[in-house]
Amino acid sequence: MAPRKKGPLQTVQKETDDIKKGVDALVRDVNRLGESDRTETLQRCSDLQNVVTETLGRLKKLTKADESAPIGNYDQRKRHEEERLRTLEDRLKALELQLQPQDKDAGPSSEEAEEDSAEEVSEEEDDSEEECEEGDGHDDKTKDEDDAEADEAADNATKKGDGSYVALSAFTGEEEGDLTVQKGAVLRILQKNEDGWWLAQDSKGNRGLVPRNYLKVISQHERGQESEEEDSDDEQGDGNEIAEGKPRALHNWDTVRKAITEIDATDVLSAMGAIPPGFRPSTLSKLLEEGASYRASHFIQPKLSQSELCFKDLHMDPDTGKVHSRSSRVCLTLTLWSCRMIPPPGVGLQVLSRHVRLCAFNGTEVLSNIHTVRATYSPNSPKTWSFSPRMSSMLPCLLDGDCFIRCDSDSPDLGILFELGITYIRNSTGERGDLSCGWAFLKLFDENGAPIPLRTQEIAVHGGTPYEGEADVDATSTRRGTSTGVLQQMLMSRKLPKLIVKLKSPSTRTREQLNLLPDTLTGCLSTVHLLALYRQVLADALLLDRVTMQNADLICNAVLATFPEVLDQPDLMDAFRKLWVESENNLRRSEKKDIAVMKKLFESVYMSSVFPLLYSAEMPGPLWADENTENQRARLIYSPDHKVTKETMLSPNHTHKAFDISQVTYDLLTSAWR
The missing domain is CATH 2.60.40.150 (C2 domain)
Structure with a gap:
């Protein structure tokens, strides 16, 4: 039997394993590095960084629909792979700093230069310099000890890069990989993911994911007090990091520099009294x-x-x-x-x-x-x-x-x-x-x-x-x-x-119409009747018109494909409602009770009102609270000169965006999974 083909996520997992092996080998080589080999090793580090960036880009684009077979806990596994790649990326950045060429005529060694630079930034690093002098006498360590300390130093560079945060509220982890924290706990952020779940480490060394809206950055004053308390403890047990030529002062300077350049806009406005x-x-x-x-x-x-x-x-x-x-x-x-x-x-x-x-x-x-x-x-x-x-x-x-x-x-x-x-x-x-x-x-x-x-x-x-x-x-x-x-x-x-x-x-x-909607939804009450009709059209296409319930082919239906997008644009929904009321008023009472007539009218009004506007080249994209954009869209939607008819649609003066197959096709799997 032929081996089973790996899915996209499994492929990324294998690539991440290979990248980690390459990073581990690079860390071992750095410990016994000579000046002549520095350029070559720096190039290896740069190549690995490019591979990590490329792999991260492909991972972000993956969706559950890309897999040929169902995968349990797909989002959690994808998040775990992104966490691994981010950690490797931070390790490579730390190694790149260590491999940067040094000026031989400058006098002091690279370790002394880093310590002097750190001393100028903060007087709190005096203890770290003493630890560094003690670490200079460890030349008789074995190669295995050097490798382990290099890994620890790179990991510490990742841990201390993003500063400290305090938990605003208690959070109990619900899935594997989540970190349970108590209110007021101080956490170090190891990685800031774009999905809002940050990788954090507590004071006991436990790591896991925490929602970012549970966290608040510690102010510079609080961070200084915390640093003074930690220095006394770090003197006794954190000398390995200094021995490897990566003083803690350098990492603290990175944190301070980042805090200075990324001041929260709200803090600035509060300080101004605005x-x-x-x-x-x-x-x-x-x-x-x-x-x-x-x-x-x-x-x-x-x-x-x-x-x-x-x-x-x-x-x-x-x-x-x-x-x-x-x-x-x-x-x-x-x-x-x-x-x-x-x-x-x-x-x-x-x-x-x-x-x-x-x-x-x-x-x-x-x-x-x-x-x-x-x-x-x-x-x-x-x-x-x-x-x-x-x-x-x-x-x-x-x-x-x-x-x-x-x-x-x-x-x-x-x-x-x-x-x-x-x-x-x-x-x-x-x-x-x-x-x-x-x-x-x-x-x-x-x-x-x-x-x-x-x-x-x-x-x-x-x-x-x-x-x-x-x-x-x-x-x-x-x-x-x-x-x-x-x-x-x-x-x-x-x-x-x-x-x-x-x-x-x-x-x-109204309750009858609301009960036709999804179990969870909130919105404008004046759109309920249109949402109920959309769900009816959706049910016909998914439950009646498909050949079999196992058939998952694309469905050719422009209404199903684009109505959700219109739902997120209130001005287009207003145009749809306006024309719908005018058309519905022309119906007889018996026709209003006929669901087949109402569905047909729904599709007809939609296709003749908002669908052409949605893909008009003259229509600017929606931009929240931008008066110029809102006025320009309103002129195109309600101006008599831009009324949608067959003549205006075929007129050379009426331009449209380039056609895309997604405008008229509905993918039920992607829509139901996303």
Whole structure:
């Protein structure tokens, strides 16, 4: 029998093993290196770095769909391989520093030069220089001891490269490879992965992955105190690192230099007095920037069951031919009314957008997509945000405070997380950024597991992040409990930041439509009927029109292929809704009850409205809170001169982007797995 062909991930694992062997051999050769061999060894180090970079690039592009056979814990294995490659990359960087050519006329040796340079940076490294002098007498060590110390030195270079962080909240590892930490624990970051899971090491030497939003960098003052405490311990047991010609002072200088060059923008703005102390970098905005994992386009897709042989949340009712209705633990509607006593930023910042981002949350994890509602603002009331302004025309999705939320999590702490945020631009530098002005959490179940009453809720807004605990949004605001009088407490409570939200039970018609949607999803209430029709079209294509349920070929359907992308662009959804309402009003009552007629109309309106705009060469890509881009897109969407007809589509003045097969093909495996 022919040997089984290795999958892409297994191939990368084999390549990583080969790279590690090459790095280990390079470390052994460095210990007995002569001046004549330095150039050749440096070239070997450079070649290995190129191989690591190339392998990392291919690993990032791999997906579960690339594998010819199912692989258990695929994401965890991929993350582990990336961790190994990052570690090898850091070891090679440390070796490259050691192999850099030295100036022979400079007088002192390379070790002495490094120690002198470190002494100029920090006086705290006097102890390290003493250790280095003691280490000069270890010339009679065996080759095996030299090899082991070289590996340890390279590993220490990786450990000390990214500084120290403190855990803002306790984290319990759920999978193999996670690191369990307690609140307040000091961790050293070994590797910062792009997926938000950082490789960390605690004080006991345990290593594992920790979510980056649980961590806060230690300030320079705190880091100095920590360094003084560690120096006394390191004098006794950390001499090997100095003996190999890599003083700890050099690594500390790298940390200090990195801290100086990468000062957090929020710290700068706080020091300038441009923002209140409770403001932080936006947590939910960062999640949205990381990809589609927290967007509606991801959650609207059907999910495969555990066996991956059928769909988990998409079934047909055999009696009616419609999508089978599915109830969810949480299925309600809410209305954002206003935000009160939200401190505005100071001078020097131009606010481009004030908005509220909301999602399902259990205290530690975001469980749904993140939905954004933009607030309206009046300079006459700078601390008040409002929603759903009165308009003569159709209210845009982005401004609509009527939302829905569905979530099927069984967590006892399930609730809704609201993050009040602004997008700003600095007048002096033109730098854009997103800040959190505070957060609020509404727990949807009481201690007994019963749902909370559906009524208007006044939720306290806290500063910081959900992982820091409760803090004041503005230090100048009156704190709770400072007064004993009832009247004084009532007056002071009016000065505290609050978010006013009204929870409602959906109407019978709306609940029927919501139950056709995925088990977990949040969004604008005015789009529910369109989402329900999309799920019906999706079910027909996946459950009825396929030759067999085992067939996974590409499906030729432009609506299925592109509607999720449109769902993430509110202005295109508004154009779709507008034309849909006009077309639906022309139908007879009997036609509105005919699901076949409604599905056909859905596809027709979509293809004649937003699909051509989606691939128009004149349409700029969406850019959040950019007024020029939003105005240009609005002119193309609503201008009568750009109305989509057969004549304009075939006109030489109407240009389109280059055709790609993904515009008209739907890949059910990729969509269900991503």
